[in-house]
Amino acid sequence: xxxxxxxxxxxxxxxxxxxxxxxxxxxxxxxxxxxxxxxxxxxxxxxxxxxxxxxxxxxxxxxxxxxxxxxxxxxxxxxxxxxxxxxxxxxxxxxxxxxxxxxxxxxxxxxxxxxxxxxxxxxxxxxxxxxxxxxxxxxxxxxxxxxxxxxxxxxxxxxxxxxxxxxxxxxxxxxxxxxxxxxxxxxxxxxxxxxxxxxxxxxxxxxxxxxxxxxxxxxxxxxxxxxxxxxxxxxxxxxxxxxxxxxxxxxxxxxxxxxxxxxxxxxxxxxxxxxxxxxxxxxxxxxxxxxxxxxxxxxxxxxxxxxxxxxxxxxxxxxxxxxxxxxxxxxxxxxxxxxxxxxxxxxxxxxxxxxxxxxxxxxxxxxxxxxxxxxxxxxxxxxxxxxxxxxxxxxxxxxxxxxxxxxxxxxxxxxxxxxxxxxxxxxxxxxxxxxxxxxxxxxxxxxxxxxxxxxxxxxxxxxxxxxxxxxxxxxxxxxxxxxxxxxxxxxxxxxxxxxxxxxxxxxxxxxxxxxxxxxxxxxxxxxxxxxxxxxxxxxxxxxxxxxxxxxxxxxxxxxxxxxxxxxxxxxxxxxxxxxxxxxxxxxxxxxxxxxxxxxxxxxxxxxxxxxxxxxxxxxxxxxxxxxxxxxxxxxxxxxxxxxxxx
Amino acid sequence: xxxxxxxxxxxxxxxxxxxxxxxxxxxxxxxxxxxxxxxxxxxxxxxxxxxxxxxxxxxxxxxxxxxxxxxxxxxxxxxxxxxxxxxxxxxxxxxxxxxxxxxxxxxxxxxxxxxxxxxxxxxx
Numbered sequence: 057x058x059x060x061x062x063x064x065x066x067x068x069x070x071x072x073x074x075x076x077x078x079x080x081x082x083x084x085x086x087x088x089x090x091x092x093x094x095x096x097x098x099x100x101x102x103x104x105x106x107x108x109x110x111x112x113x114x115x116x117x118x119x120x121x122x123x124x125x126x127x128x129x130x131x132x133x134x135x136x137x138x139x140x141x142x143x144x145x146x147x148x149x150x151x152x153x154x155x156x157x158x159x160x161x162x163x164x165x166x167x168x169x170x171x172x173x174x175x176x177x178x179x180x181x182x183x184x185x186x187x188x189x190x191x192x193x194x195x196x197x198x199x200x201x202x203x204x205x206x207x208x209x210x211x212x213x214x215x216x217x218x219x220x221x222x223x224x225x226x227x228x229x230x231x232x233x234x235x236x237x238x239x240x241x242x243x244x245x246x247x248x249x250x251x252x253x254x255x256x257x258x259x260x261x262x263x264x265x266x267x268x269x270x271x272x273x274x275x276x277x278x279x280x281x282x283x284x285x286x287x288x289x290x291x292x293x294x295x296x297x298x299x300x301x302x303x304x305x306x307x308x309x310x311x312x313x314x315x316x317x318x319x320x321x322x323x324x325x326x327x328x329x330x331x332x333x334x335x336x337x338x339x340x341x342x343x344x345x346x347x348x349x350x351x352x353x354x355x356x357x358x359x360x361x362x363x364x365x366x367x368x369x370x371x372x373x374x375x376x377x378x379x380x381x382x383x384x385x386x387x388x389x390x391x392x393x394x395x396x397x398x399x400x401x402x403x404x405x406x407x408x409x410x411x412x413x414x415x416x417x418x419x420x421x422x423x424x425x426x427x428x429x430x431x432x433x434x435x436x437x438x439x440x441x442x443x444x445x446x447x448x449x450x451x452x453x454x455x456x457x458x459x460x461x462x463x464x465x466x467x468x469x470x471x472x473x474x475x476x477x478x479x480x481x482x483x484x485x486x487x488x489x490x491x492x493x494x495x496x497x498x499x500x501x502x503x504x505x506x507x508x509x510x511x512x513x514x515x516x517x518x519x520x521x522x523x524x525x526x527x528x529x530x531x532x533x534x535x536x537x538x539x540x541x542x543x544x545x546x547x548x549x550x551x552x553x554x555x556x557x558x559x560x561x562x563x564x565x566x567x568x569x570x571x572x573x574x575x576x577x578x579x580x581x582x583x584x585x586x587x588x589x590x591x592x593x594x595x596x597x598x599x600x601x602x603x604x605x606x607x608x609x610x611x612x613x614x615x616x617x618x619x620x621x622x623x624x625x626x627x628x629x630x631x632x633x634x635x636x637x638x639x640x641x642x643x644x645x646x647x648x649x650x651x652x653x654x655x656x657x658x659x660x661x662x663x664x665x666x667x668x669x670x671x672x673x674x675x676x677x678x679x680x681x682x683x684x685x686x687x688x689x690x691x692x693x694x695x696x697x698x699x700x701x702x
Numbered sequence: 703x704x705x706x707x708x709x710x711x712x713x714x715x716x717x718x719x720x721x722x723x724x725x726x727x728x729x730x731x732x733x734x735x736x737x738x739x740x741x742x743x744x745x746x747x748x749x750x751x752x753x754x755x756x757x758x759x760x761x762x763x764x765x766x767x768x769x770x771x772x773x774x775x776x777x778x779x780x781x782x783x784x785x786x787x788x789x790x791x792x793x794x795x796x797x798x799x800x801x802x803x804x805x806x807x808x809x810x811x812x813x814x815x816x817x818x819x820x821x822x823x824x825x826x
């Protein structure tokens with residue numbers, strides 16, 4: 057469809073006119089048979105094109121039909137092409153307003169179709185109309201803008217035609233040099249196509265330049281060359297014009313016979329093609345010729361023709377129509393530029409809004425991400441505080457669990473001193489009564505002996521009272537949350553206390569349990585600065601573990617096995633070492649790595665929190681000390697705490 | 703009458719000596735003290751059949767009172783010395799184990815010394 061637009065238009069079928077009539081006949085035949093479709097439009101355009109050079113009026117009829125049919129089919133390319141042809145035919149037959157209107161419409165269509173080649177064609181046709189109207193500046197602006205578009209397109213006969221017309225416009229604006237320059241360019245471009253009609257056109261106009269620049273010989277040479285050329289193609293339009301040029305040439309030389317000869321031929325051709333402007337021009341020359349030869353009747357006859365044609369071609373009415381059209385076109389152009397401006401502004405606005413939109417989207421995404429992060433952070437913080445709470449609760453429950461284990465031991469440990477206190481106070485009561493009797497009997501030395509016993513017993517009561525007091529205090533300290541306050545503490549006493557508590561606690565819980573415990577405490581150790589309840593918990597935990605280990609091994613009924621737990625203290629390199637050793641089953645290498653991890657336990661589910669050693673590790677570390685384990689599988693385990701000796 | 707008292711609490715010695723000072727003064731009862739099951743066995747080995755009565759605590763580190771009871775009744779069976787168990791845990795399980803092992807009596811702490819004295823008198 058694309059190819060169709062350009063090649064149907066003008067000059068495309070005029071190369072060879074031999075057999076032209078036969079082609080036209082067969083085309084007419086085809087049209088009468090064809091359906092009302094785009095194919096028929098093509099046939100009509102073809103026919104209009106082929107008849108253009110000989111009878112523009114017929115060409116106009118075909119192209120008008122093509123316009124009509126294309127409009128009916130909504131076939132825009134067809135409308136534009138047909139308007140080009142019809143506009144050209146209208147120009148030739150002297151209907152300039154119609155020609156201009158048609159070409160302007162065609163131009164509009166092509167601009168919308170974004171077909172630069174066809175747009176350039178329409179522009180040059182408009183230029184040519186202005187030439188006919190002697191508006192050469194206007195004509196040049198259209199023709200030059202057409203050529204500007206074509207510079208980037210492959211050359212075409214249409215461009216050649218426009219280039220030649222640029223040349224002619226310059227000639228008519230009295231710029232023969234520029235005119236010749238463009239005509240020669242046109243000639244050069246035409247050598248590519250060797251289009252005979254265009255050739256005649258260019259040759260005649262070169263001749264005209266020479267004629268007007270006072271080179272009659274050269275002018276005549278080109279005129280005859282053009283004449284020869286147009287005879288080959290057997291077409292009327294160029295032939296008539298060349299004949300008129302020759303007639304004018306001879307008139308200028310006052311060779312009236314020759315002039316009249318060509319003028320008569322020219323008017324015949326012009327009449328045949330109904331070219332009003334040519335008839336007018338030729339008639340004007342004939343008026344002059346007949347006047348010069350005193351043939352006044354004929355002069356009057358042609359003068360009448362001139363008057364009526366001038367009126368019909370350039371009359372007031374036509375002039376008005378043209379003025380209106382031109383004004384309209386000017387307004388349209390302004391509107392187009394306004395629209396372009398508007399479009400540019402709109403594009404700018406759209407671009408601006410797009411950027412704003414993109415930025416907004418980014419902002420929204422960033423905002424959402426941020427919000428999401430904040431939410432996640434909130435959740436994480438909540439989870440963290442939950443975890444901390446749970447951890448604190450676990451630590452507390454671990455503490456309470458070990459306290460529970462201790463309760464029985466504590467009861468036993470308190471019961472023993474209380475028994476002693478009760479017994480000794482009862483004994484003292486008896487002793488004091490005896491003492492009274494002895495004193496009454498006057499046995500003073502006996503009484504003194506008894507008093508010594510009473511004092512000794514009172515010391516025992518006091519000792520056991522303190523012992524019970526210490527146990528209760530220790531229990532309270534154990535259950536209380538750590539104050540974190542470091543106090544000077546007798547580490548040996550602490551070890552002894554917790555060893556007993558642990559032992560009796562386990563005994564109370566499991567009647568079958570029994571184990572030997574030994575202490576190897578270095579009495580030269582001075583008090584050290586620790587948080588007693590915290591270190592106490594570490595010791596309790598390690599001792600409990602040790603008793604658990606030996607009782608597990610005792611269940612295996614190994615002969616000669618004495619379950620033994622030993623707690624000892626000593627000073628090493630300015631540090632205090634506490635060792636809790638057992639002769640249990642030891643710790644396998646695979647388990648050894650994990651024992652200080654929170655929640656790790658080898659005890660059956662529900663029996664251990666798995667926090668004991670982990671907490672012990674933390675406590676010792678907080679004291680600036682270290683805790684380590686030495687073990688031999690199936691033989692023994694030794695937990696060693698190293699504390700700074702301060 | 704020689705009585706061996708076995709308890710890991712050292713102050714038991716002073717307490718018994720005070721409580722039974724009249725009996726000791728009158729040479730009615732002779733007390734010997736051991737502070738662990740192991741120590742008691744050593745004494746029994748060295749002073750065969752000297753002790754007529756053994757008063758033993760059950761809850762002691764190392765060899766418990768029940769272990770000691772079992773060993774005494776196994777080893778010294780012709781005739782075995784009387785063994786009286788004293789414990790802070792007067793529960794059924796301890797009591798039954800002690801009886802099964804051949805304990806002659808079972809007392810719970812705190813010891814009622816008047817009751818203990820009567821029991822000793824009946825043995826004499």
